[in-house]
Amino acid sequence: MKKEIRVIAEIAILVGLALVFDVIAGLFSPFRYGGSISPAMLPIFIIAYRRGLKSGLFAGLIFGVLQAILAEAFGYGVFAFIIDQGWWKFILMFILDYILPFTLLGLAGIFKNGLTNRKSFILGISLGSLLRYISHGISGVLIWDYYAGLAGMNPWFYSFIAYNLPYMAASYAFCLIIGLILFNRKVWSYNLD
Numbered sequence: 001m002k003k004e005i006r007v008i009a010e011i012a013i014l015v016g017l018a019l020v021f022d023v024i025a026g027l028f029s030p031f032r033y034g035g036s037i038s039p040a041m042l043p044i045f046i047i048a049y050r051r052g053l054k055s056g057l058f059a060g061l062i063f064g065v066l067q068a069i070l071a072e073a074f075g076y077g078v079f080a081f082i083i084d085q086g087w088w089k090f091i092l093m094f095i096l097d098y099i100l101p102f103t104l105l106g107l108a109g110i111f112k113n114g115l116t117n118r119k120s121f122i123l124g125i126s127l128g129s130l131l132r133y134i135s136h137g138i139s140g141v142l143i144w145d146y147y148a149g150l151a152g153m154n155p156w157f158y159s160f161i162a163y164n165l166p167y168m169a170a171s172y173a174f175c176l177i178i179g180l181i182l183f184n185r186k187v188w189s190y191n192l193d
Contacts, residue, residue: 056106
């Protein structure tokens with residue numbers, strides 16, 4: 001029972017930290033329609049490494065739901081735009097832009113020795129980031145093609161290259177660099193039982 005409470009507390013603290021990172025990064029984001037260069041994924045990866053796949057997936061899911069709530073709270077108008085486009089797009093957007101991509105970050109937990117093995121640490125962050133990027137890219141093609149039209153671009157190019165790639169690649173690099181600095185100092189395995 002004590003270990004379960006500790007795991008729940010770690011998830012709550014690290015998801016909260018991820019949200020703080022993301023809100024701060026969002027304040028300075030040049031991306032008008034969502035996305036930011038942020039280390040917000042890193043705490044989710046750490047939960048996945050420290051507590052395993054199930055806890056990582058759960059932390060990612062909670063982070064995704066809270067991201068959706070914050071997106072509307074900060075007035076991105078995401079939900080209003082999508083509801084005007086149809087309920088099926090709203091449901092698809094909620095899944096592809098919030099639930100699925102952030103939950104997939106927890107797949108880093110398949111690398112059991114991610115806290116002690118540098119290669120596993122890098123692979124987990126790479127896998128989670130790639131899957132999140134793919135989910136956002138598909139969402140851009142299926143849902144946000146309107147903005148591609150405004151930019152005069154093919155929806156596939158706009159979504160995967162012009163819009164999502166810059167912030168996802170930068171966020172991936174940001175998480176990897178900070179994560180490896182702290183990995184070398186063995187911060188992530190502190191008080192792990």
